[in-house]
Amino acid sequence: MPEPYRTIVEPFRIHSVEPLRFLTADERAAKVRDAGYNLFDLHADDVLIDLLTDSGTGAMSRDQWAAIQHGDESYAGSPSWFTFLAAVQELFPFPHVIPTHQGRAAEKILFTAIAAPGMVVPNNTHFDTTRANVEFTGAEAVDLVIPQGRDPSADHPFKGNMDLDALDALLADRAADVPVVMVTVTNNSGGGQPVSLENLRGVRAICDRYGVPLFLDACRFAENAWFITLREPGYEGASVPDVVREMAALADGMTMSAKKDPMANIGGWLALRDDDLAERCRNLLILTEGFPTYGGLAGRDLEAIAQGLRECVDEHYLRYRIRSTAYLAEALDAADVPTVKPAGGHAVYLDARALLPHVPPLAYPGQSLAVALYEAGGIRGCEIGTVMFGLRPDGTEAPAAMDLVRLAIPRRTYTQSHVDYVIEVVTDVASRASSLPGYRIVEQPAQLRHFTARFEPLG
Ligand code: F0G
Secondary structure, three states: OOOOOOOOOOOOOOOOOOOOOOOOHHHHHHHHHHOOOOHHHOOHHHOOEEOOOOOOOOOOOHHHHHHHOOOOOOOOOOHHHHHHHHHHHHHOOOOEEEEEOOHHHHHHHHHHHHOOOOOEEEEOOOOHHHHHHHHHOOOEEEEOEOHHHHOOOOOOOOOOOEOHHHHHHHHHHHHHHOOOEEEEOOEHHHOOEOOOHHHHHHHHHHHHHHOOOEEEEOOOHHHHHHHHHHHOOOOOOOOHHHHHHHHHHOOOEEEEEOOOOOOOOOOEEEEEOOHHHHHHHHHHHHHHOOOOOOOOOOHHHHHHHHHHHHHHOOHHHHHHHHHHHHHHHHHHHHOOOOEOOOOOOOEEEEEHHHHOOOOOHHHOHHHHHHHHHHHHHOEEOEEEOHHHHOEOOOOOEOOOOOOEEEEEOOOOOOOHHHHHHHHHHHHHHHHOHHHOOOEEEEEOOOOOHHHOOEEEEOO
């Protein structure tokens, strides 16, 4: 029986609050100039609404804080490890679970173990750290999302899907050079878009045909599963944990950041079926992260993750979560602000290339829009475009597939009035987008330049 009322009630009430600090527009202009127009270089307390990332920024629940008190800090065989292991395997029944301090540590271990120069790793879309970890081994990272997944305005229920023909063609040609096929759920760099079970089954069949393993980059698995229950024929009303287990059953392993859907502030894991590979990965874990029953984590972190895993597959939580992201997207749509369609799970992506047609990709329209949102209203978003992806391993530069600004929504953190304020600021900045400048980079590192590059406005 559907509820008679539309308003989505946050499935929690507030128990402890953090103050926000209000700066003037002049103060913000000075802060961002001093930061070299790189929002990663701001002090977080100079930000009013922080939509830089949904990673590790969610509000933990009462029960997660309580679980922390159960943390057992034994070096080996801690009860907290077994609590964590059971919670992970309840959803992802892989025999080997290797705890890491966050997702990129799992990526580093996996690709160190399996990738090398001359190899190629396909993914629907690599996240930046995933791409960097693949390229660091000398292998090539290739994005094979369906064509609709590269077109911000194309509407498709599963825009994160892998292009099966392109994957088949790549494997027909080079299967021997492909150590793993990765599928990112949801597809973060492509707009937080879900992948269907049908598509995952298609990827699995191709991997089987060529004898290549399939791994999930599963950071936002619960949001992906919720979209499946909303959009995939045959799964209407299915149980979210069942859908997650069905996703896991199609894969040989996973990399994971517990800072996303599991609502922890830190943590991650690598899980897999293959015994030999697991042993090699555990040996690398011991070198860089820690003993296999804690990895890079304290016992208390393992407890918080275990509890978060139970909460993030709750359907009241997921309904609120996905509905509140859509609420922001719908309001921006009504104000004619171009965004990636449909709304993603964890974020709304502004289409800076469409909004700032006077700024060419190599003058970074996404950076320009992100800086303007901070200057206007203290909102910190994240450029996902040519700054993040435009620098190639050989040092040349090319436009990224899209120039987006991601407004990522931390889990259970901001209220609807915070979001209403964001709508007001974005709409105002969009109305004067034609006056926003391009930028040039004045300093940058060789890799992952978006974190530390310094910029200057053009003209
Ligand atoms: N894979 C995906 C799809 C991600 O979104 C992230 C992190 C990682 C891997 C790496 O995990 O941060 O725990 O090392 N994404 C964050 C973001 C940082 O803002 O989207 P990590």
